[in-house]
Amino acid sequence: DGGITQSPKYLFRKEGQNVTLSCEQNLNHDAMYWYRQDPGQGLRLIYYSQIVNDFQKGDIAEGYSVSREKKESFPLTVTSAQKNPTAFYLCASTRTARLNTGELFFGEGSRLTVL
Amino acid sequence: DAKTTQPPSMDCAEGRAANLPCNHSTISGNEYVYWYRQIHSQGPQYIIHGLKNNETNEMASLIITEDRKSSTLILPHATLRDTAVYYCIVMGAGTASKLTFGTGTRLQVTL
Numbered sequence A: 001d002g003g004i005t006q007s008p009k010y011l012f013r014k015e016g017q018n019v020t021l022s023c024e025q026n027l028n029h030d031a032m033y034w035y036r037q038d039p040g041q042g043l044r045l046i047y048y049s050q051i052v053n054d055f056q057k058g059d060i061a062e063g064y065s066v067s068r069e070k071k072e073s074f075p076l077t078v079t080s081a082q083k084n085p086t087a088f089y090l091c092a093s094t095r096t097a098r099l100n101t102g103e104l105f106f107g108e109g110s111r112l113t114v115l
Numbered sequence B: 001d002a003k004t005t006q007p008p009s010m011d012c013a014e015g016r017a018a019n020l021p022c023n024h025s026t027i028s029g030n031e032y033v034y035w036y037r038q039i040h041s042q043g044p045q046y047i048i049h050g051l052k053n054n055e056t057n058e059m060a061s062l063i064i065t066e067d068r069k070s071s072t073l074i075l076p077h078a079t080l081r082d083t084a085v086y087y088c089i090v091m092g093a094g095t096a097s098k099l100t101f102g103t104g105t106r107l108q109v110t111l
Helices: none
Strands: A004-007 A010-013 A019-025 A031-037 A043-051 A054-057 A064-066 A076-078 A087-094 A110-114 B009-013 B018-023 B031-038 B045-050 B061-064 B070-075 B084-092 B105-110
Touching: A004 A087, A010 A019, A019 A031, A019 A087, A019 A110, A043 A064, A076 A087, B009 B018, B018 B031, B018 B084, B018 B105, B031 B061, B045 B061, B045 B070, B070 B084
Parallel strands: A010 A110, B009 B105
Antiparallel strands: A004 A019, A019 A076, A031 A043, A031 A087, A043 A054, A064 A076, A087 A110, B018 B070, B031 B045, B031 B084, B061 B070, B084 B105
16 A cells, blocks of 8 residues: 555664654655654644755754655654754655645654653 | 644534634635644544535535635544544645644544
8 A cells, every 4th residue: 555654663862873764655746744743742844855856944954854865765864963852753745746636644653762 | 835823722522513723814825725633643644625615525524714714624523533633734736835734723522
């Protein structure tokens, strides 16, 4: 079945370490997004990509980096520069072809805990 | 994309209709209204969307005002499994842009 796969589901890291969260989709979607969610909070946009080899900063991009070398993959790296990295991270994608209404599909999330 | 405003929380008795409002006064003509819900620690799930006509599917109904500045999501017979955070967003068709979510409405369905 088509969908979005995020891995790992749970991740622990020590302070000062970089960590990369994987997001893969087999929906042939053009656009992909990374959101961060803190307890009791809404979703905040980190980065988004409209097309391969292109991405833009969202509202809270500091301390994060992304790449979009392949259409189906949009990995997120949480760097040591991110002051409060412990959070729930959600990846989403949407098709942007003309005449499509652009429904967002979400992965199941990755929960990162910094020890 | 237009910004949306929702009440932070609502309660609903099981079996009754849950009516969740959303204001999107700056919506533009080609933007759709989408509703998603998020059950604790899961990815958000699509519920319904509409442009200007009212819409209904197996999960919910969406009522959009004539001026399109607000909408209401209706869960006709709420169950305990409908307890979740409900997000209303507006999104342009055929475009990818900076899609932002607010804090949504936390719906608590009670016995």
